[in-house]
Each structure stands twice: as structure tokens, then as C-alpha cells.
Amino acid sequence: MQIWALILILICLAAYGHVIGRRRAISFAAAKPALLHSLPFYHGAYLALWVVIPSLLAIALWLVAQGPIIESLIISGLNTDTQALSADRLSLVLNDIVNVASGDIPSREPTPEIAAAAQKFSELKKLSNLGMVVISLGLGIACLWWAKGKISAEFRARNQVERIFTIIMILASTIAILTTIGIVLSLLFEAWRFFLRIPLDDFLFGLQWSPQTAIRADQVGASGSFGAIPIFAGTLLITVIAMCVAVPLGLMSAIYMSEYASNRLRGVIKPLLEILAGVPTVVYGFFAALTVAPFFRGMGETVGLDVSSESALAAGVVMGIMIIPFVSSLSDDVMNAVPQTLRDGSFALGATKSETIRQVVLPAALPGVVGAVLLAVSRAIGETMIVVMAAGLAANLTANPFEAVTTVTVQIVTLLVGDQEFDSSKTLAAFALGLVLFFITLSLNVFALRIVRKYREKYD
Amino acid sequence: MADGERFNMEAAEAKVLVRDVNVFYGEKQALFDIDLDIGRNQVTSLIGPSGCGKSTFLRCMNRMNDVIDGCRVEGSIKVDGDEVLDAGIDPVQLRRRVGMVFQKPNPFPKSIYDNVAYGPRIHGLVSSQDDLDELVQTSLERAALWEEVKDRLHQPGTGLSGGQQQRLCIARAVAVRPDVILMDEPCSALDPIATARVEELIEELKKAYSIVIVTHSMQQAARVSQRTAFFHLGVLVEVGVTEQIFTAPRDERTQGYITGRFG
Numbered sequence: 001m002q003i004w005a006l007i008l009i010l011i012c013l014a015a016y017g018h019v020i021g022r023r024r025a026i027s028f029a030a031a032k033p034a035l036l037h038s039l040p041f042y043h044g045a046y047l048a049l050w051v052v053i054p055s056l057l058a059i060a061l062w063l064v065a066q067g068p069i070i071e072s073l074i075i076s077g078l079n080t081d082t083q084a085l086s087a088d089r090l091s092l093v094l095n096d097i098v099n100v101a102s103g104d105i106p107s108r109e110p111t112p113e114i115a116a117a118a119q120k121f122s123e124l125k126k127l128s129n130l131g132m133v134v135i136s137l138g139l140g141i142a143c144l145w146w147a148k149g150k151i152s153a154e155f156r157a158r159n160q161v162e163r164i165f166t167i168i169m170i171l172a173s174t175i176a177i178l179t180t181i182g183i184v185l186s187l188l189f190e191a192w193r194f195f196l197r198i199p200l201d202d203f204l205f206g207l208q209w210s211p212q213t214a215i216r217a218d219q220v221g222a223s224g225s226f227g228a229i230p231i232f233a234g235t236l237l238i239t240v241i242a243m244c245v246a247v248p249l250g251l252m253s254a255i256y257m258s259e260y261a262s263n264r265l266r267g268v269i270k271p272l273l274e275i276l277a278g279v280p281t282v283v284y285g286f287f288a289a290l291t292v293a294p295f296f297r298g299m300g301e302t303v304g305l306d307v308s309s310e311s312a313l314a315a316g317v318v319m320g321i322m323i324i325p326f327v328s329s330l331s332d333d334v335m336n337a338v339p340q341t342l343r344d345g346s347f348a349l350g351a352t353k354s355e356t357i358r359q360v361v362l363p364a365a366l367p368g369v370v371g372a373v374l375l376a377v378s379r380a381i382g383e384t385m386i387v388v389m390a391a392g393l394a395a396n397l398t399a400n401p402f403e404a405v406t407t408v409t410v411q412i413v414t415l416l417v418g419d420q421e422f423d424s425s426k427t428l429a430a431f432a433l434g435l436v437l438f439f440i441t442l443s444l445n446v447f448a449l450r451i452v453r454k455y456r457e458k459y460d
Numbered sequence: 461m462a463d464g465e466r467f468n469m470e471a472a473e474a475k476v477l478v479r480d481v482n483v484f485y486g487e488k489q490a491l492f493d494i495d496l497d498i499g500r501n502q503v504t505s506l507i508g509p510s511g512c513g514k515s516t517f518l519r520c521m522n523r524m525n526d527v528i529d530g531c532r533v534e535g536s537i538k539v540d541g542d543e544v545l546d547a548g549i550d551p552v553q554l555r556r557r558v559g560m561v562f563q564k565p566n567p568f569p570k571s572i573y574d575n576v577a578y579g580p581r582i583h584g585l586v587s588s589q590d591d592l593d594e595l596v597q598t599s600l601e602r603a604a605l606w607e608e609v610k611d612r613l614h615q616p617g618t619g620l621s622g623g624q625q626q627r628l629c630i631a632r633a634v635a636v637r638p639d640v641i642l643m644d645e646p647c648s649a650l651d652p653i654a655t656a657r658v659e660e661l662i663e664e665l666k667k668a669y670s671i672v673i674v675t676h677s678m679q680q681a682a683r684v685s686q687r688t689a690f691f692h693l694g695v696l697v698e699v700g701v702t703e704q705i706f707t708a709p710r711d712e713r714t715q716g717y718i719t720g721r722f723g
Contacts, residue, residue, distance in 0.1 A: 262529075341566040345629065348524060348560035349579040349636055350552050359578065364569040 003059070006133055010055050010140055014048040017144045021047035021151060028153040038158035046157040049164050050147040055140040062132045070124045074117050082113065097121055187438060190431035197425045198226045203432060205229060209395035211415060211426045226429050228436065230397040234405030235381060238316045238391060241401055242380040245320025247373055250327025257328070258335040259357050270329065277325040285389030288318035293390055296402075305402060308392075313401040315391035319383055326376040334368025335361055367452040374448040378441050384409040408437050475500040475640060475670040476521060481535035481545075483516050483525070490516050491694045494535070498640065503662060503671045505681035505702070508691035509717065514674045517691070518642050520544075521672065522558035523551040539640060556583055559633035563645040565625035567617035567632075572609050575617040575628055576600060579636035595635060602668075603631035604661050623654025630661060634669075641665065643673040647680065659684050678718055682706050690714045 025043035029036040074097060075083060075090070082093060093114070100110050100118035110118065151157070195203070206227015253273065257266050293314035300307030307313070338361050346356040362369070384407070392404035393414060415430040422428075476498035483491040491513045498504050498521075506514040516525065523544065525531040537544040544554055556579075567575050576596045579585075586592045596613070600606040605627045609620070617628050626646060633641055643662070647655040662671060662684045675681050681688050682702060689699035690713070698711045709715045 339566070341562055341564055342568060344524065344527065344560075344562060345566040345568065345632075346578070347527060347551075348522060348555055348562070349582070349632065350555035351578075351582050352552055355582050359582075360568050 003063075006059070006136065007056075009137065010052060013137070013140050013144065014051040017047035017051045017147075018044035020148065021045070021157075024148065024151045025157070028151075032153060035153045037154050037156050038161075042157040042161050043151050043155070045161045046151075047144060047147050049161065050143040051140045053164070054143050055136040058136045058139050059132060062128075062135065066128045066132075070121065070128060073124060074121055077120055078117060079113055101125070184438070187431055187435045190428055191435040193423070194425065194428035194432040197428070198432075202226060203228055203429075204436075207397055209411070211411075211429055224425060226425065226432075228408075228433065230395040231406055231408050231411050231433070232436070233397055233399070234312065234391070234395065235407040235409075237312050237399060237401065237405055238319065238387060238407055239377060239380045241313060241316025242320040242323060242383075243373070243377060245317050246323045246327050246376055246380075249320075250324045250372075250376070251331055251369070253324070254328045254331035254335060255357060255362075257332045259353065259361065270332065273325050273328055276322060277329075279322070281322065281383065281385040282389075284318050284322050285385045288314050288386050288390030292318055300402060307402040308404050310390060310392035310404040311402050312391050312405045315387050315389075316401065318390065319380055319386050322383070322386070323376040323379050326379055327372050330372035330375065331365065331369045334365040334372070337368070338364045370448060370451050374444060378444060381407075381437070381441060382409060383407075384413055388413065408433050412437075473500050474498065475540065476672075477536075477538040478521075479536045479538075481517070481520060481533065481537060483513070483520060483534075484532045485528070486530040489694065491520075494696050496689055496696060496699060498670055498672055499687060500670050501666055501668070502687060503666050503673060503685040504687045504689065505685035506672065506674045506689050506691060507676075507678060507681050507717070508697075510676075512691040513694045514691050515644050518560075518644055518672060518674050521640065521642055522555045522560055523549075524555075524560065526551055556636050557638050558640045558642060559636060559638035560642045561626070561629050561633055561644065561646050564649050565622055565629050567620070567625050567628050569616065569618060571614045572600075572617045572620070572628060573613040576631050576635045579632060583636060585636065599631040599635035600628075602634050602665065603627045604657065604664070605631055621654070623650050623657060626650060626654065626658060627661065630658070630665075634665070638669065640670045640672065643671065645674050645676060648676065655680070678706070690717060692717070 021044035022040040025036060025038075025040040029040065071094060074094065078093070083090075085093065096108070096110065096114055097117045098121065099105065100114060101121040203226050206225060207229050208225040208227045209230045210225050212224060253269070257269055261269060289310075293309055293311060296311060296314050296317075297307045297309050299305075342360050342364060343356055346360045351359070387407045387410045391406065391410075393406050393410065394404045395406050395411070396403055398405065412430045412433050415426055415433075420427045474497035478494055478496040478498070481491060481494040482489060494517060496517075506517065508514050519525045520533050521537060521539070521544065523533075525533055533545055535545065539554075539557060543549065544558075568578060570578070573596055576599050577592055580592060580595055586595055597606060597610075600609065605624060608624060609628075617625065620628060626649070630641075630646075647658050650658065659680065662673065665671060673681075673685065685702050687699065688702040688705040690697045690705065690709075690711075692713050698705065698709060698714045700710075705714060706718055709718060
């Protein structure tokens with residue numbers, strides 16, 4: 001039986017449980033309505049949950065356990081010399097058996113041994129499936145019967161149901177946390193393998209980034225040095241340029257929108273600005289590479305500066321424009337949330353509009369503004385496409401915005417794009433970069449939270 | 461108002477002269493032909509049911525209605541002989557002379573010291589840090605708050621209790637040395653003990669300032685004010701010595717309001 005059919009049956013059973021739970025509660029209520037502790041709905045929900053949760057758990061457990069159990073049963077049925085094969089070869093044999101059983105094409109002509117094992121595999125699979133159906137449905141019905149017996153006028157069904165939903169919500173939030181932990185662990189694991197080959201201090205403090213490692217011994221230009229300083233410097237440079245564009249422009253448009261513009265004008269400007277955030281980054285990349293970069297180069301030529309056609313400046317400026325809405329929209333919301341009574345208080349003391357904004361509104365909105373700026377920073381650090389297209393791939397260690405630089409995310413992409421072996425230093429370096437990037441953004445967030453908390457203590 | 465003159469006092473002791481003031485919010489008229497004098501070094505209380513225009517009237521005197529879109533004020537308001545409603549008058553200059561305390565305490569998100577120093581700083585009232593320190597201290601003393609906060613001047617004003625916050629706002633208003641202080645239901649968010657302290661403070665402040673207070677509490681009007689004006693539906697119904705308003709009102713609407721028949 002297909003798993004979805006089984007789940008459908010379980011849902012029907014749960015619906016049935018809900019109905020009889022209600023009925024039973026109502027029958028008690030009809031006798032002594034005032035004595036019913038919970039609404040009939042909760043009695044129904046209680047039964048439905050008792051049907052669904054244990055059987056779903058049983059199905060999940062069964063699905064996890066059946067693979068290894070069937071596998072070990074098949075292996076124990078094989079010839080002793082097949083069993084003596086190395087783990088890799090054995091998994092190949094098992095693969096063949098599964099393929100034969102499911103009618104796919106195996107890697108070679110099945111031997112009688114494999115054919116027999118495949119036959120056995122299909123039988124075991126069928127048996128397991130049947131067992132799962134019987135067990136889960138049986139469990140569902142048993143629980144239904146048992147829980148039905150518990151229903152009485154005094155039974156606290158609401159409290160039980162609410163507790164179950166609390167647990168479900170806790171599980172939901174735990175999944176997000178566990179995923180994060182999983183990501184960190186996988187990063188850590190791969191980065192660890194990288195640091196076994198390249199010393200940590202070479203990576204963190206090396207000034208040379210050239211990740212091409214030699215495939216053949218006689219290859220040239222494949223020195224394979226992994227000093228991450230140039231690419232972190234490139235990231236920093238581009239982020240700083242982007243923030244130099246985004247923070248003043250975004251903040252000033254936010255101030256205009258929240259303090260000066262009429263409601264109608266604000267209703268037009270704000271969505272228009274937010275369109276900027278909706279433009280795909282590839283389009284920004286085109287814009288940076290084809291319009292802004294040549295423009296800067298031309299400007300540089302007229303004033304006698306040597307601007308490369310792929311410059312940090314072009315990428316940074318376009319990125320800054322891209323993140324303006326992050327700064328402006330959030331800051332505008334925060335400033336709008338500053339109570340009007342504070343502005344009135346300031347006006348009543350004879351303060352002008354600009355004095356009020358600078359000395360009352362902005363300080364009160366500061367935690368939110370800092371949050372908006374840091375969100376924009378993390379967006380800038382994580383941005384890849386614009387930099388790939390407009391700033392180049394060359395890992396120059398420079399503070400000159402007119403030269404080509406590269407960023408961490410761009411390097412991760414170039415390290416992993418294409419056919420790569422996943423155990424070379426080159427590909428593993430991507431995980432190390434990712435790990436460091438993760439720690440940078442993490443510390444940025446912690447730092448931001450501390451700033452926000454500090455000012456909140458001061459200003460709320 | 462045809463017989464408006466009888467509401468007025470001798471011009472010599474009037475601080476603010478209000479004549480024929482009409483206020484419109486868009487098409488809707490909120491105040492009709494208000495004539496009222498505010499006495500020097502007196503407390504004048506404005507009473508009346510909600511929505512009768514007391515607060516609107518109060519906000520005319522320091523042009524706080526300018527902030528509201530679609531609000532139009534006509535007529536004449538003179539503070540010490542200077543026309544307030546004249547388009548040429550800078551509301552910023554006016555508000556230095558006519559301070560205001562709001563219904564809900566609204567300390568700025570700054571330290572207690574900076575809250576009081578805010579006005580003097582933006583108006584450049586003091587030239588040295590010592591003068592500023594002194595001004596902050598005298599303002600806080602005037603607001604009867606100094607003893608409670610002198611050891612924590614640099615902690616946030618928002619950390620004070622509601623009553624202390626309101627006295628901080630009064631100190632803030634006093635610090636720019638205004639001539640008139642407008643109070644818009646200053647005690648409505650306070651408990652009885654804090655209210656009593658603010659009322660004592662008003663009693664003290666009237667020696668130096670002319671005070672106009674909007675209140676919903678008739679006991680408060682009776683306790684703190686020398687003159688009381690009763691507003692109803694945008695019209696100034698009656699104004700007079702507080703004792704007379706509460707003991708022998710001339711108008712039956714006033715009679716009805718103070719005896720609790722409506723409002």
C-alpha cells in the first residue's frame with residue numbers, strides 16, 4: 001500500500017475520532033451540561049490527536065528502521081564469499097539487488113545469487129509494507145478506543161489538547177534551530193578537513209590567494225596558496241563602498257518620507273523605492289558591468305585616474321543602490337513608530353523641525369536604524385552576483401577602489417562551480433571561507449544586538 | 461459672542477487677550493467666536509465635556525495646531541500685546557514664550573539633565589556649562605523634582621515614575637523661561653498622590669507664570685485655578701472667578717455640567 005493512502009486512511013480515522021469524541025462529550029453534556037469541563041470540540045480534537053500522533057510516529061520509525069533491517073537480512077542470505085567483500089563492493093552488490101528488484105537496469109548481468117536476493121528483497125519489502133499498515137492502523141484504532149474510554153464530563157480535554165499543541169509548536173521552533181546547528185556542523189566538518197591540509201594561520205593571515213592546485217606534477221601556475229586576507233579585504237572594501245552609498249541616501253530618504261513628505265507622496269515614494277529591492281541581482285550586475293563601470297572608467301580618464309573596467313567602485317556603488325530600500329524602508333518604519341507626543345513635546349519647546357528630527361526622533365529611532373543598517377551590511381557581505389559581474393575575480397590585496405577585487409562569496413562560487421572533486425584543497429577551501437563568513441556575520445549580529453540593547457536601555 | 465465683554469477682565473492684568481477666535485478642521489468648525497482673557501500670574505482652568513474644544517483652544521495659543529493638517533485658525537490672540545496668529549510670527553519664537561505640558565508625560569529619550577537642557581540649548585539661552593548646570597538645577601527645583609533626581613541626573617528621564625516624568629516635563633517647559641505655561645490635562649495619567657504634587661507645583665508656579673490648564677476634574681479646577689472657563693460644543697459658555705462658576709453659575713449649561721447632569 002502506498003504511504004499516502006495509509007496517511008489518508010489515518011486522517012479519515014482521525015476525523016471519525018473527532019466526531020465520536022464530540023458526540024460522546026455532547027451526550028454527557030446533555031445529561032449535565034454545566035458539569036462538562038471542556039467544550040465538545042476539545043474532546044473531539046483529543047481523540048483525533050490520539051489517532052494521528054502515535055500512528056505517524058510508528059510509520060516514521062518503521063520507515064527509518066526498515067532499510068537497514070532488510071539490508072542486513074539480505075546480506076546474511078548471500079554467499080559467504082560475497083559477504084566477505086569490502087564495504088564499498090558490498091554496497092555495489094546491494095545496489096544491484098535493489099535495481100533488479102525494482103526492474104531498473106543493474107550494473108551487470110544479474111547472477112543467480114543476485115536474482116534470488118532480489119526476489120527475497122521484494123518479498124521482504126512487501127512484508128514490511130504490510131506490517132507497517134497493520135501496525136499503524138492497529139495503533140490508531142487501539143489509541144482511539146483507549147482515549148474514548150477516558151472521555152467523561154470532568155475530563156480536562158482542553159488542557160490536554162493545548163499541551164499537545166504547545167509541544168508541536170516547540171518542535172516547530174526546534175527544527176529551525178536544529179537546521180542551523182546542522183549547517184554549522186557540516187561547515188565545521190568540511191572546514192576541518194581543509195585545515196588538516198592547509199594550516200589555519202596560513203589561511204587566516206596569508207596574503208596570497210590562488211586556489212588552483214596542480215593536478216599533474218608538471219603543471220605550471222598552480223601554486224595553490226590559500227591566504228584569505230585579500231578576499232576578505234575585497235569584501236570589506238566593497239561593503240564599505242556600498243554602505244557609503246546606501247546609508248546616507250537611505251537614511252535621508254527615510255527622514256524625508258517619515259517627517260517631511262505628505263502621506264500621499266509617501267504612499268508613492270515608498271513602494272517605488274521598494275521596487276529597487278525587487279530587481280534581480282543579475283540585472284544589477286548587468287547595470288554595474290555595462291553602464292556604471294564604463295562610466296567610472298570614463299570619468300577616471302577625464303580626471304587622469306586609472307580606473308580598471310572591473311572596479312570595486314562600480315560594484316560597490318551599484319550594490320549600495322540595491323540595498324537603499326533595506327535602509328530607507330526599515331528606518332522609515334522605525335521613525336514613524338516614534339510617538340507623535342515626543343515631536344509635540346519638542347515643538348512646544350520651540351524646537352524647529354530639523355532640531356526635533358536630529359535630537360529627538362533620530363535618537364529614539366536609533367536602535368531600529370542600527371538594525372536596518374546592519375541588515376543592509378549583511379546583505380552586502382552576502383551579495384555575489386553584482387561582484388562576479390562588475391568587480392572581477394582577481395584576488396588583489398588593495399584598498400584602491402579603482403582596482404578589481406573579489407569577495408568571499410564570489411570565491412566560494414568559483415571554487416565550487418563546474419566538475420570538481422570534493423576532497424581537494426580547492427573545493428574544501430570554499431567551506432573554510434563559508435565558515436569564516438558565518439562567524440563574521442554571527443559576530444556582526446551579536447554586536448548589533450548589543451548596541452540595540454544598550455540604546456534601548458537608554459532610550460525607552 | 462455679542463456680550464463677550466462681560467467675560468473679560470480689566471485689560472491691565474490680562475496676559476493673553478483672545479478675540480473672535482474661530483477654528484476649523486477642514487470644513488468642520490471646532491471653535492466659535494471665542495473671547496477670553498488670561499490673567500497674569502493666575503491659573504485659568506478650562507473645563508467642559510470631551511470634544512468641546514478646550515484642547516483645541518489651548519493649542520491655538522502656542523500655534524501647536526499648525527502641526528495638524530487642515531487646521532485653520534482665525535481671529536486674534538495677543539500675548540503681551542504681540543499678535544500670535546499673524547502669519548509673520550515665527551511659531552518657534554512664540555513657543556519659547558508660551559510653553560506647554562501635555563496630557564501624557566512625554567520625556568525625550570535622553571537623560572534627565574538633557575531633557576531639561578534641551579530647550580535652553582536649542583535657544584542658546586546660556587553661554588557656559590556652569591550657567592546651564594545652574595539653569596537645569598533651578599528648573600528642576602521649580603518643578604519640585606530636584607531632591608528626587610539630583611543624584612541621577614544622567615540617567616534616562618524615561619526611567620522615572622509617571623508623576624516624576626510629568627514634573628520633568630514641567631521642568632523642561634520652565635527651563636526656557638516662558639511667560640505662559642499651557643497644561644493639557646497634565647494629571648489625567650497620574651495617580652492621586654502624583655496629582656496632588658503637580659497641583660502643589662502649579663500653585664507655586666503661578667507666582668512667576670501665567671498658567672492655563674485644561675482639566676476634566678472639576679475638583680482640580682476648583683482647587684488650583686482662580687478663573688474658570690466653561691466650554692461646550694465649541695462655544696465659550698461662561699467664564700468667571702472660579703468660586704462663582706462653581707457656586708453660582710449664570711448659565712444653565714454650566715449649572716448642568718458642574719452638577720453632573722451631562723458631560
